[in-house]
Amino acid sequence: MHDETTRRPPSPEHSQDHSRDRFPDSSPDHFPDSSPDRFPGLRRRGFLSATGAASLGALVLAGCGGSDSGAGSGGSKGDGTPKRGGRLRAAFAGGGASETLDPHLANLFADVARAKALFDKLADYGADLSARPRLAEKWESNRTLDRWQVTLREAAFHDGRPVTAKDVLHSYRRIADPKRAFRAKASLEPIDLKASRATGERSVEFVLKRPTAEFPNILAAFGAYIVPENANEFDRNPIGSGPFRFVSFTPGRSAVFSRNGDYWEGAPHLDEIEFVVANEESARVNALVGGQVEYAHELNPATARAHEGKGRIEIVRLRGSSMQGFCMKTDRAPFDDKRVRQAFFLIADRRELVDGALSGAGETGNDLFGKGYEYYPDGLPQREQDLDRARALLKQAGAENLRVALDTSAVAAGFTEAASIFRDQAKKAGVTVDVRMGSKDSYWADILDNGTLCCYRSGAMPIEAHISQRLLTGSTTNATKWRHKDFDALYQQAQSTPDRTDRAAVYERMQRRLYSEGGFLIWGFADWIIGTAKTVNGVDTEAPANTLDWARFDKVWLA
Template sequence: MKGKLRLVLATLLSVFLFVSCGGSKEAASGDAKVKDTIVVSDGAEAKSLDPHATNDAQSSRVSVQIYDRLVEQGDNMEIVPGLAESWEQPDGKTTIFHLRKGVKFHNGEELKASDVKFSLDRMKASPQVSHIIGTVESVEVIDDNTVKVTTTQPFGAILSHLAHPTAAIMNEKAVKEYGDSYGQHPVGTGPYKFVSWQSGDRITLEANPDYFLGEAPIKNVIFRPIVEGSNRTIAIETGEIDIAYDIEGLDKDRLRNDDTVVFLEEPSLSIDYIGFNTKKAPFDNIKVRQAIATAINADDIIAAVYKGSGTKANSLIGPKVFGHTDEAKAWEYNVEKAKQLLAEAGYPNGFKTTIWINENPDRRDIAVILQAQLKEIGIDMTIETLEWGAYLDGTARGDHEMFILGWVSVTGDADYGLFPLLHSSTFGGAGNRSFYSNPKVDDLLMRARNSVDQEERKELYKEVQIIVQEDVPLYITAYKAQNAALQKNIENFKLKAAGHHRLYGVKFKSN
C-alpha cells in the first residue's frame, strides 16, 4: 500500500510540475501528445491588455496573440489580409475594407463592421495611441461586412499603421461590459483567448477553437515575467520555460554555445535611447544636451552592454526603416569638447541630476556606464530604478529629468519612428517623453505624413533627422539586434522585425 501511495503521489507531482512549468525538458522528453502548454518569458510584465491603454512592447507581445487587425504584416513587412480579406483605395484618402464573414470574437459575438468602427474610433480617442491613426478623419459602416476609412489628407502609410498591434479590433459589447477593467478581461478574434492574469506571476491564454485560420497547434500559452536576465537564462537552461525573449549581456554567448537550446538573433527595428526632459532646467538648454551627447562613448556601451549586437546610430530610425538617412549627424566622443559646451551653457563645474530606469539590466548597465562618463565632465548623476508601470506613468507626466527607454519603428516607416517621439502633439504617454517641441520639425513631420510622394517623404524625413540630431532631445545608444532562446523541441517560431512575435503556428516537435 505504501508503494502504491508513493506511486500516486509521484504521478500527481509530475502532473503538477508539467502544468505549472509547461516547458520542462523532462516533460519535453515524454509523450508529445500530452505536451500542450508553452511557457514564454519576457523581461517585464504587460501593463494592460487593452491595446488602446498602452503601447509598450511587453503588453503588445501578449495582445497580438489575442487580437487581429484589419491587415497584418507578413514576414518581410509586407501588408497581408487580416480581418479584411480585401480592400481598395479609390483615391489617396479613402480605403474600403471588405471583412471576412463568419469570424467570431472569443465571447461568441460575430465580427461586424460596427466593431471595426467602434475600435478605430476608440483608438482615435486614446491619448496613448491616437497618433498612430491620427490622420483618420472618419470610419463609416457601409454594411455589416464593409467599412470605409477616410483620412484628412492623403496618407501613404495608412495600411502599415492599421497593421500596428494597437489597431486591434475589439468587441464593442465586451469593452462596454467590462468598462475600466477591460484591460484585464480582453476579448478579441485572435488565435488565443484570455484565461487569467495572476499579477506579477503569469498571464494564461488558451487556443481559440473557432479561429478563422484554424485552431493553434499548442493549446495553452503562459507568459511569465522574469525581470532578471540571468534568471531568464537559467530558466531556459533548466527547461522551466520554453521561449525567452531578449537575452542579455554575456548570457547571449553562453546560450549560443549551449547545444541543448536554440539561440536566434536578427536585426530589429529597435533602438535604445537616453532622453532628456527638455521642459526642465538644465535640459532646456541645447548646449547641455550637446555636451552630454559629446561626453558619451557609444562604442563602450555597444561593447559592454550589447556585446557587439548593435551598431552606432545617427538617427532615431535605423537603415531598415523607410526614410532613414546617412546624412544625419552621429555624435563623436570628445571629453574636452563636452566640457567646453557645458561651460558655454553656464555650467563650468557641472551639476547634479537623476536618471530614471526601469528594472531592465541593459538599461541599468547603460546608466552605470553613463554615470562614469558624465562624471568626467563634472555631472553627478544619480540612478533611480522604478517599477515598469510607475516608470511609464512618471515619464508620461514629465516627473523625470533624464531617462532611458526604447522604441521600435513597428510599421517600418519613418512616420511611426519619428512622429510619436518628436511631434509636440504627442507629449507624454503617446511617445514624446522628452517633451521636445520644435515648430519646424512639427511642420516637416506633418508634411511628410500627408504626402503620398515617397521621394518627397524621404527628403522631408532627412531634414527632420538632421535637425533633431543637432537638437539632441534624445541620444540614441545603438541600433539593436533582437534575440530569443528556445528549447530544441520548438518548431515554427520566428522573430518578428518589430519585436511582437506571434505564437500562432508554433508547435512542439514529435518524438
C-alpha cells in the first residue's frame, strides 16, 4: 500500500502507505473461540502504495491477461496438481464498522484483497511494476500519445451481463466525481473523460489532456476497478467480474465470497474465501497457529524468525515490498544545501539499518525508489558509509557541529529503531540528531509539511508514479519539497517519448540526479511477510504487495 500519506496502521508503510481487517461473522465451527476479544477492533492498518499512474513498456501491448494457474507469474509456495474445493480463511487487519465493499474506496490491504476477489481492473501491476492486461485485452496509442484505443476481452459480470465500454466509462467517471474522494481519482486526472467515448461494445477511445506514454499504468491504478454501468451501491449485493461472487458481509467482522465458475481467466480452485478481521499481529499469528485461519497477512520479522522452518506454519516473504528511508526537506535549512544532503547519504550505514530496524528482513537501498522495478537504474554504484567525506562536505557547507531534529513515530514497524540507529551513526560524523516522537494518528499528514528530516516509507508503485506524485513541482505528496522546473521538463519529455529505450534513458537521467542530490535517503527495502497453513498451496512468492499476484486467492488451493 502507497506512501503513507493518508492515515494508516501502525505497521507499514504503505504503505502510501504505507489496514483494516474483518472478523468472521461465521459460526463457531468456522472460527472456534471467535469472540471479539480475541480479535479486537482495528488498531493497525496495512499499507498501499499511493495512487497514481504507472509505467509501461510498449505502446502496444496485447496479452492473455495474467498469471499461469497455480502460482501467478513468479514462484509459488506449494507444488503439485491444484485441488478443487474448501474454504480458505484469511486474516487481515481491518477497518471497523465503517468498512465497505465499494472497490473505489479501497485504501487498505484488506480492502484491496476483497476488491480484487470481486472485481477486475483493465490492467494491473506485474512483479516489476509494469502494466499487465486484465479486462483490457490490448491497448494502442496514436503517434502523439494523447489518444489511446483500449479493446476489452470477452468477460461477464456475476449476473451474466457482458463487460462493455459503457461500464468502463461509467466506472472512471464515477471515480472522477469531484464530490467524492475515491482513491484512483488523481490517477485518472490525465484523461479527458468528457471527450473519451465508446467506439464499440468492447472498445473505448481515451482522449488525454497531454501526451502520456505510461497510460497503461493509469489503467492499473490502485482502486481503478470496473463496475457495472450505473452501479453505486456495493455492500448488500455487489456485482463484479472477478473470480469470486458475493455471499455475505458484516463490516468489521467478516466477508464471505464463493467461486465464480464462469470467470474469464478460469474458475478459482477454492469453493469459498472468507476474509476475517484480526487487527493485532499476535491475534493473526495465534489464529493461524491454532488452525482458525489458513492465511495471515502482515507478520513482523520476529514472528517470521520464530516460526520459519519449524514445521507448524509456512512463512512467505514478498521481497522488496516496502521502501524504507529518511525524507530531507530540500526547501529549508539545513537541507536546502545539497552538500548537507550528500553528507547525510554518506553518514548512513545501510546494512546496519536493515539489520537493526528490519531485523535483517530486507535488502539495502541505494537512495533511489523501486529497486528491481521497471526503469530502475541498476548501474549506479552502491553507496557506502564514508564518514570522512561526510564531515568534509558538512565543513564546506558551513554545517559543522550540525544539530537537526529527526521526526519518527511508532506508526510503522522499524521507524523508531531506524531513528535511533541513524542518530548514533550521525554522531560519528559530528552531527547531533534529536529524535522526536510523533503521533501515530497524525504522522503521515504532518510529515508532508512539517519538520526538516523524518522517517518515511512507501509500498510498491511504478517508478514513474513515484516521480509524478512525489517529485514534481505540482505533486500533491511532495514530502521532500523537490521542486525543479528542469526536472519537471524531463518528466514531460519522458511522457512524450514513444520509444521505450529512449524513454528509459530519460528516466535514468532523472534518477541519476536524485541519486546525486535528491531528498530521499533510501536505506532499505523491507520484506512483506505472510504466514500460511501447511495445507495452503499456490501462494505467489515473488510478487510485491499491491501487485497483480499478491492476494491472488483464485490461484490458491488447499491440499
